[in-house]
Amino acid sequence: MLKTLKNIALTAAFIVSGVAAQADSLQAQANAIFGPLPATMPGSENDTPELISLGEKLFMDKRLSINNTQSCNSCHDVTNAGTGVDNVEVSAGAVSGRFGNRNAPTVWNAGFQFAQFWDGREPDLKAQAKGPILNHVEMGMPSADQVIEKLSGITEYQQDFEAAFNSDDAINYDNLAHAIAAFERTLITKDRFDVYMKGDINALNQQEKDGLQAFINTGCIACHRGSTLGGNMFQKLGVVNPYENQADQGRLELTQNPEDKMTVKVPMLRDIARTAPYFHDGKVTTLEEAVSLMGSLQLGRKLDQQTIDNMVAFLKAMSHDDSL
Ligand code: HEC
Ligand code: HEC
Known part of the structure; x- marks a missing residue:
């Protein structure tokens, strides 16, 4: 009897250490392939509180649009830990009846990327921020000069630009973009996947771990x-099997290089569960569908339902949680 009990205890201890070892090796793999998000974004070293607060004000300000109806935040809602997107297929512009042709990506973590926009046409957040204000299907201002003229007439901005740039002649388009970028550099998500990689192996449940392993x-x-x-x-969308909607050829339009046909920037997957719909055309409505399509289009594999469910569970574990 005693012997049996001892055997059971030994077996249990063996199983527990076996499970722990397995979890540890998955955690080590995850750290080698992904790793937690850095605490700060590249380029944020000189971002002062004054600069960031000016950037936030500009990001939220509808007066940066032609008819005072639209701010950056209208399409990239970050208030109260918002999703950073508008959750529609393609965005409506400030002027009624005008729509963009691509799905809005999230501004959360955007500054960690090697380039901005689906086709990577701008190198960084500052260069990116100059676009939407003047884009006629977005905020629709006629020229940078007119944006600056409008802002210069607002006393509050005269003070805020002076505080941020230590100069009483600081209201210009370049500084405006610089301040918006500084604010965006503070937008870093927090999630359970990072808690897991940083050491708490119980931060993910078994299905999420299975999904991570399958991923x-x-x-x-x-x-x-x-x-x-x-x-x-x-990367090309449709490496193995072609994507149905070939209307937008991605980088081809930008580079005219035939090798860039259907090629786009590989999107980040942090916080992906909150940013539906998916793909550059916004035509994929659910995460399940996106994962299943990735299997067939990019890898030539028909993923079974269990694998899809597990991967989706893993992806959902990367949803931004402000309380972490
Ligand atoms: C009308 C909706 C709309 C408004 C307003 C808008 N955006 Fe966007 N934003 C988009 C869309 C759509 C894209 C993707 C366009 C593309 O890739 O061609 C995008 C792309 C971006 C990206 C690139 C993200 C990535 O992963 O590549 C950033 C950063 C961004 N916007 C920030 C801003 C800022 C800052 C403002 C205000 C100055 C702004 N947006 C205003 C819809 C909008
Ligand atoms: C060969 C490169 C490649 C592989 C492999 C790949 N992806 Fe993707 N993934 C992409 C590209 C490129 C896109 C953007 C597609 C588009 O919108 O044009 C994308 C988009 C996605 C999206 C939608 C993101 C968004 O913001 O709309 C999800 C989710 C996703 N991939 C998950 C996966 C999963 C899960 C796997 C494995 C089963 C996988 N991917 C394999 C390149 C790849």
């Missing part, structure tokens, strides 16, 4: 890697 083993990490799980390379 690694199936080959998703060929493109979605690094701490943002994307945002660091261009």
Whole structure:
């Protein structure tokens, strides 16, 4: 009897250490392939509180649009830990009846990427921020000069720009973009996947761990890697099987290089559960569908339902949680 009990205890101890060892090796793999998000964003070293607060004000200000109806935040809602997107297929512009042709990506973590926009046409947040204000299907201002003229007439901004740039002649388009970028550099998500990678192996449940393992083993990490799980390379959509909607050819339009046909920036997957709909055209409505399509289009594999469910559970564990 005693012997049996001892055997059971030994067996239990063996099983527990076996499970722990397995979890540890998955955690080590995850740290090697992804790793937690850095605490600060590249380029944020000189961002002062004054600069960031000016940037936030500008990001929220509808007066940066032609008819005072639209701010950056209208399409990239970050108030109260908002999703950073508008959750529609393609965005409506400030002027009624005008729509963009691509799905709005999140501004959370955006500054960690190697380039901005689906086609990577701008190198960084500052260059990016100059676009939407003057884009006629977005905020629709006629020229940078007119934006500056409008802002210069607002006393509050005269003071805020002076505080942020230590100069009484600081209201110009370049500084405006610089301040918006500084605010965006504070937008870093927090999630349970990072808690897991930083040491708490119980921060993910078993299904989420199975999903993580499948994400690694199936080959998703060929493109979605690094701490943002994307945002660091261009790839073709439809490597193995072609994507149905060929209307927008991605980088081809920008570079005119036939090799860039249907090529876009690999999107980040942090916080992906909150940013539906999916793909550059916003035509994929659910995360399940996106994962299943990735299996067939990029890897030539028909993923079974269990694997899809597990991967989706893992992706959901990367939803931004402000309380962490
Ligand atoms: C009308 C909706 C709309 C408004 C207003 C808007 N954006 Fe966007 N934003 C988009 C869309 C759509 C894209 C993707 C366009 C593309 O890739 O061609 C985008 C892309 C971006 C990106 C690139 C993200 C990435 O992962 O590549 C950033 C950063 C961004 N916007 C910030 C801003 C800022 C800052 C403002 C205000 C100055 C702004 N947006 C105003 C819809 C909008
Ligand atoms: C060969 C590179 C590659 C591989 C492998 C790959 N992806 Fe992707 N993934 C992309 C590209 C490129 C896009 C953007 C597609 C588009 O919108 O044009 C994308 C988009 C996505 C999206 C939608 C993101 C968004 O913001 O709309 C999800 C979710 C996703 N991938 C998950 C996965 C999963 C899960 C796997 C493994 C089963 C996987 N990917 C394998 C390149 C890849």
